[in-house]
Amino acid sequence: MSTNKTFTMIKPDAVANGHTGAILDHIIKGGFKIIAMKYLALSKETAGKFYEVHKERPFYGELVDFMSSGPIVAAILEKDNAVEDFRKLIGATDPAKADKGTIRNLYAESIGANAIHGSDSDENAKIEGDFYFSALEKF
Ligand code: RTP
Ligand code: MG
Secondary structure (H helix, E strand, O other), rough: OOEEEEEEEEEEEHHOOOOOHHHHHHHHHHHOOEEEEEEOOOOHHHHHHHHHHOOOOOOOOHHHHHHOOOOEEEEEEEOOHHHHHHHHHOOOOOOHHOOOHHHHHHHOOOOOOOOOOEEHEEEHHHHHHHHHHHHOOOO
16 A cells, blocks of 8 residues: 655755755645655764665765765655655656656756655655654654
8 A cells, every 4th residue: 555655855966056945846846745854964874874775785885975975855745646756756866867857857966966865665755754753753
């Protein structure tokens, strides 16, 4: 059964390049409601823990360094069919392959510095949202 929530992070490249406002606007206009949000910087340790599922992938070290290189915005989003619809809104991992008008097409720099994260399943959306937010912080 699919739930109506997903989890996102606006990544350090997009925050540093001044795209936070435009990306939040894109998300809201895409029909998503923000039910929790915070602006924070990840330590290497925290970024490493969040991306533990990718530990064996060749880009893990690079990914952890990048995600701890500057502040990010983390948020829980609500919409029908949230996980799938949000992955459509952000576009393919590699911005060169992302459909026109998607967030990665508009704001990402490269496959590593690709502007935004979106959970890939309902199960991971719950795990990832709980990683950042306590029950008190969810609207
Ligand atoms: P995300 O988790 O950030 O939403 O991205 P995704 O599902 O589209 O991609 P995933 O396979 O989960 O990879 C996580 C992030 O690792 C970086 N990556 N770098 N250098 C590379 O070949 C490479 N491949 C992936 C990207 O930042 C990707 O978003
Ligand atoms: Mg992923």
